[in-house]
Amino acid sequence: MNKYFHSVVLDEEKCNGCTNCLKRCPIEAIRVKNKKAIIIEERCIDCGECIRVCPYHAQKSITSSIEMLKDFEFNIAIFPMSLYGQFSVDTNMDKVFQAIMDLGFDYIYDEARAADIVTEVLKNMLKEDKLPRPIISSLCPAILRLIQVRFPSLIDNIARVESPMEIAARVAKNEIMKRNNLSSDKVGVFFITQCPAKVTSIVNPIGIKESYLDGAISIESIYGDIVKKANQAKDDVKFSKGSPEGIGWARVGGQSYAIGVDNYLAVDGIENVIKVLEEIELGKLNNVDFFEGLACIGGCVGGPLNVENPFIAKSRIRKLSQNKGSSEKISKEYIDDLYNEGSIWWTEKIYPKSIMTLDSNIRKAMEKIERIKEIAKILPGLDCGSCGSPTCNALAEDIVQGHGKIYDCIFKLRENFYKDFSDGGK
Amino acid sequence: MTNKSNAINLEFNVMKDDFSRAGEASSKIKKILTQLGIVSSVTRRVAIATYEAEMNIAIHSLGGKIEVTINPNEIIIIAVDNGPGIEDVKLAMQEGYSTATNKIRELGFGAGMGLPNMKKCSDEFDIVSKKGKGTKVFMRISLDSKPV
Structure with a gap:
């Protein structure tokens, strides 16, 4: 059985790459890459918020027929x-x-x-x-x-x-x-x-x-x-x-x-x-x-x-x-x-899911926290979602984890584009 | 940056009577500890200790700050405020003792559990206070339980 089976899935054809689901996911489990939403499987808790907010009905639930x-x-x-x-x-x-x-x-x-x-x-x-x-x-x-x-x-x-x-x-x-x-x-x-x-x-x-x-x-x-x-x-x-x-x-x-x-x-x-x-x-x-x-x-x-x-x-x-x-x-x-007859109680232990952990080595995780702090400082703090991560801080985390880059931020991209011409070309 | 010794240093200012923001430090620290993979029972103790410290500064003091140092083996929390200081520290450490006004109690705070709770959550706890100067609380919580 699939370890990460989820009922909530994305219909790529219908997805417009907007930020509605990205912003509403309560555990930041959605990213938008190449104009399509992606659900991070390990994180998703199947709450269905994305299904509710998607204007294009691209998020859906797999059910039986x-x-x-x-x-x-x-x-x-x-x-x-x-x-x-x-x-x-x-x-x-x-x-x-x-x-x-x-x-x-x-x-x-x-x-x-x-x-x-x-x-x-x-x-x-x-x-x-x-x-x-x-x-x-x-x-x-x-x-x-x-x-x-x-x-x-x-x-x-x-x-x-x-x-x-x-x-x-x-x-x-x-x-x-x-x-x-x-x-x-x-x-x-x-x-x-x-x-x-x-x-x-x-x-x-x-x-x-x-x-x-x-x-x-x-x-x-x-x-x-x-x-x-x-x-x-x-x-x-x-x-x-x-x-x-x-x-x-x-x-x-x-x-x-x-x-x-x-x-x-x-x-x-x-x-x-x-x-x-x-x-x-x-x-x-x-x-x-x-x-x-x-x-x-x-x-x-x-x-x-x-x-x-x-x-x-x-x-x-x-x-x-x-x-x-x-x-x-x-x-x-x-x-x-x-x-x-055993119909009432749970039989299995419930374990924490440490999916938010940055690294299994605590020293490495600490270094990553410092780098996230540094990157977050230079991001605009608008949480606009245009980069495909739900907040500026989430983008900083994604960059440190190797899932994003600084120029995913359109403001950083623009800043870089104009940087040699900031004096108006005098 | 005092980052040379593999430590994460965080500092949070807490303003007098600022209830809308009190709790922010606690939840930010909780997020970082979760990202570090610290076991949840330790994270919870740190969150409670910091939260109580924040509330104490907001309720009783003229304002202050909380400094948190996270090392790979322990977390140090230091809460300092700018007065007025505690008259009788021993009395203040007793469960149920509170100098909070009725107004504060009506809000559900000031049950006299703040300092005792902070002590309960810490592996090492110390408090110094001087009338007219302020109060300083030291808390150490060890991370000896390995993350799962």
Whole structure:
């Protein structure tokens, strides 16, 4: 498997070489070279900011196509929580579930049901004081990768519990294999996804060896079909759904609301999350019990592969999550079974990613820092991005690392061009 | 440039009551230590120590500066301010003791943890203060844990 598989990729044909993505990448993982953007693979955390800001739709997310269903005898769809926000609140959701089934699936499992399971796990976790505070939610894979790259000292704060997507896949697949007496390779599990980072997590999972999922199909690629099929669908089948609180996980603050934790902090938008993680790292928020940080504005409803406006979708999710509905209560025994079969916890250690390190030899790294300081001093400090690096300081780093040169800076280039004629040719 | 001995020297001025900029030194140092490949636990201690020093200068003093020297085996942080000086250093080192005004406390600062935190984060800590002159804090954090 590719060590650096990323769902977020660039379509070179469409790329215009502008600086929109360059300036917005939260970890300076993009450069523009020869009028085309390049994503530095080791750095990318798949947050999808570049997909959102690209005016030419050149940044995109690789997802599976519905064709892949042919590879399996039996196909399971995991219905994402954020999909509830893509339809008006009076929509008969059973018809939407049926519409997805009609795309070629044999079984469908609501991610919100797995969110209900994780809610119970987190409730128990918060009762124990062993974990360092605040406990950081493991829901958002882009934030997990961000912590590995920029906040490695907070790795121990992360709740080592699987995401609802993965738990949904495990529960559904195990159930189907048992019920239909099928071997693992005959059953395909697909996430209907709003999120490129989730796609990456299927190929390169965090905290586990291997994902139960076989692929992810983006919401935007099948939305039209869902709407068409939902209009024709009968609603005689009632599908099992998550509780209102489980559905509420799709918006920022929804996890904390579901858990019922009082002393929490919920932050959306990756730049905002970075600022709060800085505060946590300084030890200023040790009195907070639970932190949910989500890369997308609004939470998962703001995922770049959704179709609805995130604020409208978020408002719908809020309404749904406050329904005092008749959802089935999850028994303690059921959760205990899941613990025992190993469906809940992460099994693998999370390591820091030292991709920002300039050199493995500290003395050489120190020399490089000095040279970066010297170069940065003579650059104009405008952070215009015309050189192809996101800031003047980033260009200085690129030069020292051998990935750039001083005359990539158009101001230095112009200065050099005019230098012998600075007296006006007198 | 005192660069002859393989050291990186950094200096940050901290102004009185300048809360919008306090924290800048800490985050700049954190970035450099990350680029040097220093283990995150050490980087975090340096960041906290510098941050608390910055806040102390901004809250309590008439202004001052923070000097950081990064060697391949240790980091030295020296925070100096221009007064007014601490009346009773021993008392100031006690957790929870603070002379911060109510206004400052309402902002969430001045919990009396600054100096104790700085000490906790350092391998070696020293403080001298003279009424009417100023305060100087010395902190050494060793890098003996090798980068991963």
